[in-house]
Amino acid sequence: TFFISKSAGADGITVLNMALPVYGLIFAIGSFSSKILSVLLLRLYTSYMSDEMFSTTSLVQMLVNLLEPLASLSMSEAIVRYGLEKTVRKDSLFSSAVMVSGAGIIISLCLFPFIAMYGDFKPYISYMMILLFTSSFRWIMQQHAKVKVFSKVFALDGIMSVCTLTLFNLIFIVGFRLEITGYLLFTKLIMKQNLSLFTDIRPFAFIQAR
Secondary structure (H helix, E strand, O other), X not given: OHHHHHHOHHHHHHHHHHHHHHHHHHHHHHHHHHHHHHHHOHHHHHHHOOHXXXXXXXXXXXXHHXXXXXXXXXXXXXXXXXXXXXXXXXXHHHHHHHHHHHHHHHXXXXXXXXXXXXXXXXXXXXXXXXXXXXXXXXXXXXXXXXXXXXXXXXXXXXXXXXXXXXXXXXXXXXXXXXXXXXXXXXXXXXXXXXHHHHOOOOOOHHHOOO
């Protein structure tokens, strides 16, 4: 909306007032659809996993969420902060964020041998590494989509997240009874890859410095 108001000149405020509710609704769909479904799926998780299993998945997920800002050096926030400036090239900013975040994640992998010393986490260290990698880059892609006003892409990602989360929960947790493995690897990992399918970024093109 910032860029819409700038390009519209004197009528920018009017355009902004008209566009703001639409963009707000689109971004709300993209942001909250998967979160709402996660709450609704809580009954399914508690039905097909024991209290101990569900507690373990929650601990693993919380630890990954805790490590993510440290490992990625909060590059997703940097994209929003500097991407809204008109003089900054958004593609170059995205490339830099990916490279810096990738380096931070590689360095943070040194922490996992120490995390493995805690018994509950040891069987799931490989899953945690994958989740840390995918979730960090998903956040970067989401913020990049916001900054470039790819509102339809952002909303479609949220809808696809809901569809894939529901589908793979039914397949791997209810159908195959994979329990913790199904929850961590298949449902979380596949859901986190939705956005990369719909961005206009060609594979590996984003790592080229511009």
